[in-house]
Amino acid sequence: MTMRQLKGGLSRSIRRSAPIILIGSALSPMAAARTANPVAAEPGQEMQGIADIVVTAERRAGSVQATPIAISAFGGDKLESQGIVTVEGLSRIAPSLQIYSEQINNEEYIIRGIGKSNEDLTTDSGVAVNINDAYIAQSGEANAALFDIERVEVLRGPQGTLYGKNAVGGVINIITRKPTDHLDGYVLAELGGLGRRQFEAAVSAPVVEDKLSARIAGFSLHTDGAYRNLTTGNRANGVDSQALRGSLLFTPSDDWEVSLTVDYSKVDQDGVLKSAIVDVPGTPLIVRDFFEPPYPTQEENIRSGRSETEGEQGIRQWGGVLRIDRKADAGTISFLSAYRGERSYNVEDVDRTAALQNNFMAQQKTWATSQELRFVSDDAGPLSAGGKLHWSAGLYWFHEQGWRDQQIFLYGCTPGSQPCDPGNPDNPDDGLIGPGSPDHQNSTASFLQRINTDSLAAFGEVKYDITDRLSATAGLRYTSENKKFGLDASSVANVPGGDPFTLFLPNGDFQTARSKTWHSLTPKFVLEFEPARDIHTYASYARGFKSGGFNGQAGTAADTEPFDPEIADNFEVGIKADLFNRRLRLNAAAFYIKFNDLQVTGVNQQGLVITNNAADAQIKGFELEGWAQPLPGLSINGSLSLLDATFTDYAIEAFDPSITDGPPFYILDLNGERMPNIPKYTATLGVQYEYKFADGSKMRLGADATFKGNTVTNELTLRANSYAVVDARVGWTSPNGRWDISGWVRNLTNEVYYTGGGAIPDYNKQTTRVGLVSDPRTAGVTLKVAFGE
Structure with a gap:
């Protein structure tokens, strides 16, 4: 490997940092990007100090410590040891990250208080999830199985320049393991409580020596579910998940690399x-x-209910990413072409009673493609101004088409007309929505949504080393996005010849089609200073935006008016320090986020979920991550996130069923009040001790704890109590490292907390809630066998 290749693969700041042990024979930009594993010692060599993880968060290889972003990075082994097998599980270990998985295809991702406002097809998340650099548009697809993973990067704060739209809160980058030029693989089996049966396997091998390699990996998980339906006696919420991924890596020469990854789950x-x-x-x-x-x-x-049906939900998804890299003296040109498709369904009893009264049903189909062309300069190439200039530029196109049929079954009456008797004449003094309207409803409303999105962007970022310790970065992205939306809203009677009247469509059936184009500039400025070799500081400003959209559950055509993009300006200062000969690492960030046109969701007088740009808000926060190796074999890690998130201009219509002399709504002024679904604090603490025996085998003991504060709803009622969850494990690794067995206990203290749900508008929301409660304490064993070189 030449010095030029080494300089091209690592940034200036990495070269100035403390010595880093590198694995592999090359660190060109391409090789560094695909071999960004946690730093580890070579065989027979003891690791000195805390290891680094090489990341590509800024589209070029660099260590976490030298990247001026609040970023957490986790290797595949870390995820495996903590039993994290879906993206949702990352919220247990990453500061300021909340993921509520109330139902499949409606996961809510929140970073620093920024997330998704509703489940409509056209409403985007404020957190961008990427798999192998390809953007995943739908949140249900994003909650993918995490198996055979190289690393996961969680970038906090707006990433509008390099990642574009819908990265207003941050980005989750998932990088899968790539094919190797030698035989390599593993088999994993896990058995545990609640009928847990998990199996993984992967194998990688050369197809044509030094030219073409292949890798295939599979995953299967079954759990029985912790819930029971007391009406039917059936167990509920069990999960069956299967996934398959295949990868090819073609390197016809030192300057070309072509990779293809396809998956189905x-x-x-x-x-x-x-x-x-x-x-x-x-x-x-x-x-x-x-x-x-x-x-x-x-x-x-x-963990039980009395629904008339257990309900069901599921998703099928498939896709692929083709990447072509061409390295030259000046830098690397990369072309990425991605495709994803999905089908999902959901049936849920909303009223939670044994009678058939209110059910929610949805089916969804989407597909999306993206094409990206970008150039990343070589840090020591002819366009680097003598190694002082580091820059990148690119073009991006994204297209998505989707269809969602959302249905609401309702059999109900006005309170004064109970018990409900459809045979009785209507009482002109009340009615469902006032005098003269029917006293009862026995119909199903359908909202058939269609979306067609095209997004074009051009972006660039330039970093210049003013001195050996001081550098400045400026970036800009221009995005033009068009969304075409169609909605067919209708209602049918649940019984032949019945009345199709529904509360959700007060003026009857309608059809509408709308189109809207938005344009956005998202700048970024960073000033970096390194007061000492292992201390990196930065101050930054970044803007991000979340796409606008349309209300897919509108009760009238007028309610389908588009809502505009959400804009966030993030001001941040941070420090990343390795101390005491890299035995202690502390990374801290303080930030202030100002929101304009915040997309917020409320419930209108027909009980429908409506999103608009009704609010401005601000979030002040502090994040701290720490790692320590105080004694040989002992490692400690922890994190703390403090968030003060408040509305600065917001009022909503709140439901109050005690109001009987008019529509049961009142104006609730939330100016200065707390934003929903955001705990004021989250913290983690992990301890592991590893003892090496004389024969080379290793025994390890470990425990991890997660702490989260309570959250409120958008009406300031309690959504979830604060909680603390502790997991513990013990494991043994054979002398040659090929055999590993571990026993574990998850939710050691049997904590009851819930990961989804919340108050329903017309329920007794001050003292009652609906929640998806966590699994109880479970125990199990994991066996992993590795093979190959």
């Missing part, structure tokens, strides 16, 4: 039960509603 969940959670024992979930009693309350077994 399916997830089916038998049951979509949630719990009624009450603060006072015996309190009914519903106070006054369209439903008939008996109203649900918290069961003796909190």
